[in-house]
Amino acid sequence: MPTPEPPPSSTPSAPRTSRRSLARRTLTIASAVAVTAALTLGTGGAPGQSGGNTTASGSAFVAATDAPKVDVPTPAEFFGFAMGTEGKLAEFDRIKAYLSDLATASPEVDYEVVGTTTEGEEFPVVRLGSEANLARLPQILDINARLADPARMTQEAAAAGMSRDDYARDLAKQSVPVYYMEAGIHSTEVMNTQAVVDVVHRFATERSDYTEKVLGSMIVLVVPSQNPDGTNKINNYFNATTGTDFARIYPDLYQKYVGHDNNRDWFMFTQAESKIRLGLEQKYRPVVQHYMHGAGTTSPRIWSPPWDEPMSPVLDPLTVSSANAIGQEANRDLIAGGKKGAATDDAYGIMWNADVMGYSTFQGTTTWLTEIASLGPNLWLNYTADSILPPAKATLRAPLAYDSNTWTPAQTVEYAKTAAYSGLETVAGNPQEWLYRNAYQVNANSESYEGGPYAYVVSANQRDPYALYDMMKIFETGKVRIEASTAAFTADGVRYPKGSYVLRTNQPLGRWVDQLLRVDVYPDNARKCSTCPLILPYSETTDNLGLLMGVSVASVEDEFTAPTTAVTQITPAAPVFPTEAQAAAAYVVSPTSYGLGKVITRLEDAGVPMYRASARVPVLGRTLPPGALLVPASADGARAALQAASAETGLPVYGLAAAPQVRGIKLEATTRVGLVRGANNMPGGWLRWMMEQYGVDVQVIEADDYADLAGQFDTVVLAPGISATSITTGLDPARYPEEFHWARGVPDGPAKLKAFVEGGGNLVALGSSSLTAASAMSLPVTNVTPTDRNTFTAPGALLAQTFDTKVPAAWGMPSSWPVWFNNDPAFTVTGDAQVASRYPDQDDLLVSGYARGSEAIGGAANIATFTVGKGQATIAGGHITFRTWPRAAWTVVTNAVYNGAATPVTARQMQEALR
Numbered sequence: 001m002p003t004p005e006p007p008p009s010s011t012p013s014a015p016r017t018s019r020r021s022l023a024r025r026t027l028t029i030a031s032a033v034a035v036t037a038a039l040t041l042g043t044g045g046a047p048g049q050s051g052g053n054t055t056a057s058g059s060a061f062v063a064a065t066d067a068p069k070v071d072v073p074t075p076a077e078f079f080g081f082a083m084g085t086e087g088k089l090a091e092f093d094r095i096k097a098y099l100s101d102l103a104t105a106s107p108e109v110d111y112e113v114v115g116t117t118t119e120g121e122e123f124p125v126v127r128l129g130s131e132a133n134l135a136r137l138p139q140i141l142d143i144n145a146r147l148a149d150p151a152r153m154t155q156e157a158a159a160a161g162m163s164r165d166d167y168a169r170d171l172a173k174q175s176v177p178v179y180y181m182e183a184g185i186h187s188t189e190v191m192n193t194q195a196v197v198d199v200v201h202r203f204a205t206e207r208s209d210y211t212e213k214v215l216g217s218m219i220v221l222v223v224p225s226q227n228p229d230g231t232n233k234i235n236n237y238f239n240a241t242t243g244t245d246f247a248r249i250y251p252d253l254y255q256k257y258v259g260h261d262n263n264r265d266w267f268m269f270t271q272a273e274s275k276i277r278l279g280l281e282q283k284y285r286p287v288v289q290h291y292m293h294g295a296g297t298t299s300p301r302i303w304s305p306p307w308d309e310p311m312s313p314v315l316d317p318l319t320v321s322s323a324n325a326i327g328q329e330a331n332r333d334l335i336a337g338g339k340k341g342a343a344t345d346d347a348y349g350i351m352w353n354a355d356v357m358g359y360s361t362f363q364g365t366t367t368w369l370t371e372i373a374s375l376g377p378n379l380w381l382n383y384t385a386d387s388i389l390p391p392a393k394a395t396l397r398a399p400l401a402y403d404s405n406t407w408t409p410a411q412t413v414e415y416a417k418t419a420a421y422s423g424l425e426t427v428a429g430n431p432q433e434w435l436y437r438n439a440y441q442v443n444a445n446s447e448s449y450e451g452g453p454y455a456y457v458v459s460a461n462q463r464d465p466y467a468l469y470d471m472m473k474i475f476e477t478g479k480v481r482i483e484a485s486t487a488a489f490t491a492d493g494v495r496y497p498k499g500s501y502v503l504r505t506n507q508p509l510g511r512w513v514d515q516l517l518r519v520d521v522y523p524d525n526a527r528k529c530s531t532c533p534l535i536l537p538y539s540e541t542t543d544n545l546g547l548l549m550g551v552s553v554a555s556v557e558d559e560f561t562a563p564t565t566a567v568t569q570i571t572p573a574a575p576v577f578p579t580e581a582q583a584a585a586a587y588v589v590s591p592t593s594y595g596l597g598k599v600i601t602r603l604e605d606a607g608v609p610m611y612r613a614s615a616r617v618p619v620l621g622r623t624l625p626p627g628a629l630l631v632p633a634s635a636d637g638a639r640a641a642l643q644a645a646s647a648e649t650g651l652p653v654y655g656l657a658a659a660p661q662v663r664g665i666k667l668e669a670t671t672r673v674g675l676v677r678g679a680n681n682m683p684g685g686w687l688r689w690m691m692e693q694y695g696v697d698v699q700v701i702e703a704d705d706y707a708d709l710a711g712q713f714d715t716v717v718l719a720p721g722i723s724a725t726s727i728t729t730g731l732d733p734a735r736y737p738e739e740f741h742w743a744r745g746v747p748d749g750p751a752k753l754k755a756f757v758e759g760g761g762n763l764v765a766l767g768s769s770s771l772t773a774a775s776a777m778s779l780p781v782t783n784v785t786p787t788d789r790n791t792f793t794a795p796g797a798l799l800a801q802t803f804d805t806k807v808p809a810a811w812g813m814p815s816s817w818p819v820w821f822n823n824d825p826a827f828t829v830t831g832d833a834q835v836a837s838r839y840p841d842q843d844d845l846l847v848s849g850y851a852r853g854s855e856a857i858g859g860a861a862n863i864a865t866f867t868v869g870k871g872q873a874t875i876a877g878g879h880i881t882f883r884t885w886p887r888a889a890w891t892v893v894t895n896a897v898y899n900g901a902a903t904p905v906t907a908r909q910m911q912e913a914l915r
């Protein structure tokens, strides 16, 4: 098999006809003249060569006498430097212009803007393929979608009088697979976006057996940056700081909200870029997705699969083994091409949904990564270490060791291209087999999937109707086949009401349903040998949607029948709303939904006064738990605002004809929230996103704001990850330009926070920042989470929790529901406090995921509120807002943010207000 750098081509260089108009071609005449001149003078590289930075093999791509297929500038000519030139990063606006020019010039390149990023930028993709295949793209996508639909294949095969397998095999021959190549999701891993510029140029211009074979056998979908906002920020900042004393890496989140966590959003789909990517995956159904990443400077020079243990038991084994195969093939091609230091295995084992496997694995895509060693804090300058960079010695997993202390931008680009070409080569070797296996066979296997229950049943009767809606929207977004019952039915001895959802696992996305709803059990066989230590996950260990979102889900093992109808659109529950007479005194909303946060902000926006009851409220034959939201019926705009909020969330609104006898609190007309998020602190970014989604009146607190916190904010929130140092030291203004000085240190910041609370302010500190708050305010707590990870670890798991729902911070929570825990603080309380939640005192706290030694925090407090001077502080040791996943606990955030800033009212005052 040829290496990804094929031998000189013998393809004749006859002119090619183009389906493009002459007019489009003339657009590039000016640059074409420049290219011709450059080639004549011998100053531009041969096509396929990225300029003077390549290794010797680069010039062997193409016979020197071959003319390029189309006349376009090389990257070196267009950008003024070759991709991989030290100190020079091509910026994304220029990359877009270049790729667009290539598409204009070449009938084998398409350029399309497919969406808009979080910050309003274009999100482009490039399609590569033979002219004939690009012209029949709709037909290709249609056939590939049919192959992936087992029911459709059964029908079509029967009509053709063939076995389904034979029919699918024949059908696959009429199409070609799609191969998806993605760079730049982690925008600091800059080498990959630079490399794909060369990749696209090569296919546009090079006439060789290799390029013709790839272009003729598949559609290549190239995403030059999965995060254009970040590629803009990182590359432009690097170039702008050339020749300055500033640090060279952009110091803040390179995706507005989630930064480097942007590859952890593949089941919640919260960010614009995640939604665009999901849309591409669903439209193109690639057989392979190559995610091009970078790693630390001390990682192998390049890593590719085979993956390490463990493996989620839910995955189709074919997608896993083919990822191992394609990665191993890349390793072989790297070594054949003389690329030293290429390694496999021993990394990236865990394959949960939010991890490397993502969504597309479940529709039959083979996903694989490359991880190329980065260049350290100078980003795009040669990196030199004190010793030979790893892997310095040959091993079975890295048979060709690296041999130098130095690593250069040019090398990172060459390694990236070699691996990219290898993956394409692997699929081009047998494209119809890839299409048959990944599109047809994997999905057909899902139809008979037996690894999960028969179905998951989600009752229409949930304590949080908004959570039900929020969760089912995810399955709708993922295009799962959802059924709703048209009448009550019984499954596994349990009676479910009309409108309950049935998610069967014997459907094409059944494994995805199972992955997201099963209680995760970490595989005990994730070991190198039977007596070897367990291989610990490299990231989190559970993605159980029901538990995260507060929805009760039943796993039903045995087949059952239920009258159902297909659901095409998930909508909020039909709102219950009282007549004006029923609500003569007040409107009431139960506190048991995290959607209450939206109701509160909608009422804030409408200027409607709000109260919350501190005790239970009887309404219409039911009793609402403490924390019910009470709204005076007489308030201007109350009815309309509540109707709108109820329609949006599906939350029922009840009416009270007479004011209740209950004490409580009056919320601020507008609760002004300040968020200490920290520069480049992902938990702060996620929290900001969530608050903005919920309409919270939130401002990021800047260094200057510490001078007058009380004048600007009612509640200050410390995001998880905010340490005392991040407040006092922050970003050094001498090392960063002025636009980042908002994040500079405030030496007396903790004292300012303390003074704010003592003066009557409300402070909320989540996750690790609970320790920052405890220290700043001398809260009476001791962190009891063990630090020895050999005896205690719960690295991203759901642990049992009990709530005292009489404490305002826990209003509306169930008496027991698991919370997120990622080796976070847990407390012994040594003084006065209202403890809102605890880890129960039991042998094993694990509910879903992986934990060991968890009993060590049994009985410890998690969420507690303290009186500090005239104000109060609520802390949660656990990272209860982790990436917005554990949304059931958003109720606690809403409580802490609003209740802590509210004013107490007596039963008499409440009665007056609601009269």
Ligand SMILES: [Zn+2]
Residues within 6 Å of the ligand: 186, 189, 292, 293, 294
């Ligand atoms: Zn990465």
